[in-house]
Amino acid sequence: MNTELTRMQQIGETLALHGREMVLALVILILGLLVARWIDRGLRSLLQRIMPKAGYTTATCNVLYILMVAGVVAIAAVEFGAKPVNILRLLTIIALIAVGLILFLRPLLPSMPFKVGNTVKAGTLLGKVEAITFINTRLRTFDGKTFFVPNSQILNDVVINYHFTQTRRVKIDVNIRYDQDLLKAKRVLEAVMTEDARVKTKPGPMVYVLNLAASAVELGGRCWVDNKNYWVARCDLLEKTKLRFDQEGIRFAFPQLDVHLNPGEAMEGQGTCSPVVSEKRAGGQAEPDETIA
Amino acid sequence: MKIAEGLKVIEKGWIRKPKGYRVRFHRQNETGFEQVYSPPMTDAMLNSDVTAWRYAWKLWQATCEETEEGSPGRLYNITVVDDEDRTIPYYGTGDVEIYNPKKIAGPLEGSV
Numbered sequence: 001m002n003t004e005l006t007r008m009q010q011i012g013e014t015l016a017l018h019g020r021e022m023v024l025a026l027v028i029l030i031l032g033l034l035v036a037r038w039i040d041r042g043l044r045s046l047l048q049r050i051m052p053k054a055g056y057t058t059a060t061c062n063v064l065y066i067l068m069v070a071g072v073v074a075i076a077a078v079e080f081g082a083k084p085v086n087i088l089r090l091l092t093i094i095a096l097i098a099v100g101l102i103l104f105l106r107p108l109l110p111s112m113p114f115k116v117g118n119t120v121k122a123g124t125l126l127g128k129v130e131a132i133t134f135i136n137t138r139l140r141t142f143d144g145k146t147f148f149v150p151n152s153q154i155l156n157d158v159v160i161n162y163h164f165t166q167t168r169r170v171k172i173d174v175n176i177r178y179d180q181d182l183l184k185a186k187r188v189l190e191a192v193m194t195e196d197a198r199v200k201t202k203p204g205p206m207v208y209v210l211n212l213a214a215s216a217v218e219l220g221g222r223c224w225v226d227n228k229n230y231w232v233a234r235c236d237l238l239e240k241t242k243l244r245f246d247q248e249g250i251r252f253a254f255p256q257l258d259v260h261l262n263p264g265e266a267m268e269g270q271g272t273c274s275p276v277v278s279e280k281r282a283g284g285q286a287e288p289d290e291t292i293a
Numbered sequence: 294m295k296i297a298e299g300l301k302v303i304e305k306g307w308i309r310k311p312k313g314y315r316v317r318f319h320r321q322n323e324t325g326f327e328q329v330y331s332p333p334m335t336d337a338m339l340n341s342d343v344t345a346w347r348y349a350w351k352l353w354q355a356t357c358e359e360t361e362e363g364s365p366g367r368l369y370n371i372t373v374v375d376d377e378d379r380t381i382p383y384y385g386t387g388d389v390e391i392y393n394p395k396k397i398a399g400p401l402e403g404s405v
Contacts, residue, residue, distance in 0.1 A: 191308055194307070194308045194310065195308045195309070195310055195311075196310070196342075197310060197311050197312060197313055197314070197340050197341070197342070198340050198341065199310075201304055201310070204300075204304075229340065232341060232344075233341070236341050236342075236343040236344075239343060239384075240343065240384050243384060243385050244384070244387070247386070247387045
C-alpha cells in the first residue's frame with residue numbers, strides 16, 4: 001500500500017515538474033506527424049503531375065517522409081528535455097542500423113523482375129505496373145482494369161518484362177497463292193518494312209519463305225522496332241502490307257476446296273453426277289482427284 | 294567491297310527511310326494563305342505515315358463542312374510530307390494524294 005502511494009506521489013511530482021513539457025512534446029509530435037503526412041501527400045501529387053513517368057517519385061517521397069518523421073520526433077524529444085546531441089546520436093545509430101540491415105538483407109530478399117511503369121505479362125495478365133508494395137503489385141491492364149496481384153504469385157509464375165530490352169521483333173506473316181510471283185512478294189514485303197520510319201536498320205528487315213503449305217506459300221517478314229512503338233507499328237505494317245499487295249496485284253491465299261464434276265461418271269451413274277473433290281494447290285500440281293461415291 | 298560497305302550502299306540508295314512525317318496544308322486567313330505544318334517544325338514529327346494520313350483526312354473532313362469556300366480558317370492542299378518536305382505517296386493507293394486541292398497564286402505568308 002505504501003509502495004503504491006509512493007509511486008503515485010512520484011508520478012504526481014513528475015507531472016508537476018515535467019507535465020508542461022510532456023504535453024507540449026505530445027502536441028508537437030501529433031501536429032508534426034499530421035503536417036508531415038500532409039506535405040507527403042502534396043509532394044506525391046505534385047511530383048506525379050510534373051513527372052508522371054518518373055519511376056523514382058515514390059522512393060523520393062518515401063525517403064523525404066521518413067526524414068520528416070525523424071525530424072518531428074527529434075524536435076518533440078528535445079522539447080521534452082532530451083539533449084539534442086543524444087537525439088542526434090540515437091537517430092544516427094538507427095539510420096546506420098537500417099542501412100546496414102537493408103544492405104545485408106537485400107540479396108536475400110526476392111526482388112520483383114520489373115519496376116513501376118514497366119509493361120509486363122505476369123501469368124495471364126498483361127498490363128502496366130502502377131505500384132509495388134511488400135504484399136502485392138498493382139497492375140493496370142490495357143482495357144482499364146486494375147489488378148492487385150500477390151507478389152508471391154508473381155514470383156512463382158513466368159513473367160515477361162517488355163521493358164527489359166529496348167527493341168522488339170515484329171512478325172508479319174502472310175500467305176500467298178502458289179501461282180503468285182514469290183520474288184515480287186518478298187520484295188514488296190521487305191520494302192513495306194524498310195520504308196517505315198520506325199523499323200530499325202540494324203538488324204534490317206528480312207523476309208523468309210517459312211513453309212510450302214497445302215494451299216499457300218507462307219512468307220515471314222521480320223523486323224525490329226522500339227518497344228514503345230511495337231503495337232502500333234505492327235498494326236500499321238499489317239495494314240500497309242495488305243494494301244500494298246493489293247496494289248501490286250499479289251493475291252493472298254486462303255484454304256480452298258475445288259469441286260470437279262466428272263461428266264463421264266455422271267453418264268454411268270443413275271442420272272446423277274458424282275462429285276470429285278480435290279484440294280487444289282493454286283498454280284501447283286493438284287492432288288489426284290479423290291472420288292466420293 | 295565488304296558486305297558491311299555493300300549494306301551501307303543499299304541503305305543509302307535503295308529505299309529512303311523518312312525520319313518522320315508532318316501534315317502540310319495551306320490555311321486561308323484575312324489577307325491570303327499561309328503554309329502550315331502539323332506538328333509544327335519545332336515539335337517532333339509523327340513516326341507513322343498511317344497516323345499522318347488519317348490525321349490529314351480528319352483535318353480535311355473537319356474543316357470542309359464548317360468553313361465556306363474562301364473564308365478564313367479553310368484548309369487547302371492538305372497532304373503528308375516527310376522530313377525533307379517531300380510529299381509522300383498515300384500508302385492506300387500508292388499515289389500522291391492532296392485533300393481539297395487549290396492552286397494558290399502569289400507568295401505565301403511563311404511557314405508555321
